[in-house]
Amino acid sequence: MSYPANVTFEGDYIKLNRKIGKIYCRRHRDFEGTIKTVTISKNSDGKYYASVLVDDGLDKPEASTEGKAIGIDLGLTDFAVTSDGSKFDNPRHLAKHQQNLKRKQQKLSRKQKGSNTRKKARRLVAKVHSKISRCREDFLHKLSRKIVNENQVIAVENLNVKGMVKNHKLAKAISDCGWGMFCTMLKYKAEREGKTYVEVDRFFPSSKTCHVCLNQVESLPLDIRNWTCEHCHTNHDRDINASINIRNEALRILSLGTSDTANGGSVRRLGGKISCLLDATPNEIGSPNYIACN
Structure with missing residues (x-):
């Protein structure tokens, strides 16, 4: 769900509109500029996230190739x-959490379909996947x-x-x-x-x-x-x-x-397949690519 206007931050709270009011949030960084849009999303592990689009008013710098x-x-x-x-x-995030993920998936497979315990088990599996994704990012x-x-x-x-x-x-x-x-x-x-x-x-x-x-x-x-x-x-x-x-x-x-x-x-x-170094290969005696010239 997106909120295009009238969104403000007050300390550790975000105010979306009058109906919803203030909601506690954890901001990973401060930002300066005009808030354009705030998008609220819910992950499969049950956590809510707010993505804030901000116009800082700065021009995009021109690309340069001077340097390393x-x-x-x-x-x-x-x-x-x-x-x-x-x-x-390679940190191999999935391999590190493979055993934990396997146990959670096995418990999920044993739960009766449609039961509340299956919903709880599914959420535990989703939390492991979310953990792997966050570690990778x-x-x-x-x-x-x-x-x-x-x-x-x-x-x-x-x-x-x-x-x-x-x-x-x-x-x-x-x-x-x-x-x-x-x-x-x-x-x-x-x-x-x-x-x-x-x-x-x-x-x-x-x-x-x-x-x-x-x-x-x-x-x-x-x-x-x-x-x-x-x-x-x-x-x-x-x-x-x-x-x-x-x-x-x-x-x-x-x-x-x-x-x-x-x-x-x-x-x-x-x-x-393209070879852009074909003509740049040395044409010298002793080279496997040597071609005799008349």
Whole structure:
């Protein structure tokens, strides 16, 4: 339910209208500006929340690329790996609460349908899910805030999360990470502070390309976490190398002012995947991609 006008805050109370009057609330932050709309919602665990839309009267800052740039490679073992070598562990919120959730669900399944005890058991299950959701959001907010505060240009991959969760072996783990929510947080926080958020194409071969010489290997299975470039003999951490390539590709996109590939989108690999580093691969004797010229 939304209240578009005549909503005021008086200390720890919110006054919606004359009929409802004052309601005790807990505000997680103070705000300045004109209240436009207050939306009241109720979660499945029985708690009520008020979302306040405020017009602060400030203009949106212009985006700038002057400053530190960072690339982020998202994963399951490590939630995020950055181009400067930082690794952030995957907290696995669902796994931590799995046993508690299992017990609550088992008790719910034993209750008679339509009974009051079943309604109470359903609410207990909803509270566990709410706890998991709030823990996940807290982690994502803190990590996204840290990254936005420390960097000017933020680059990530445009992941097809909806397609990835179709893999029934990894669906639960991928859903528990919240990659889509994390990218959304990075984007709006960066735009709010005049910073630049860039998404690199999901088919960009960030893991299989050496960031030193741009040589690309043909195959790199997921179980290989470290590999050595055949051309320059550089040993790579798979995730750090991918994040560096994501950062470099984002800077190339910004310098060209377009997200197209190096040949304007006409270069394609087998299977229809785009390769924007194909023409940038060194054409030297000894390289696996060497092409003799007349």
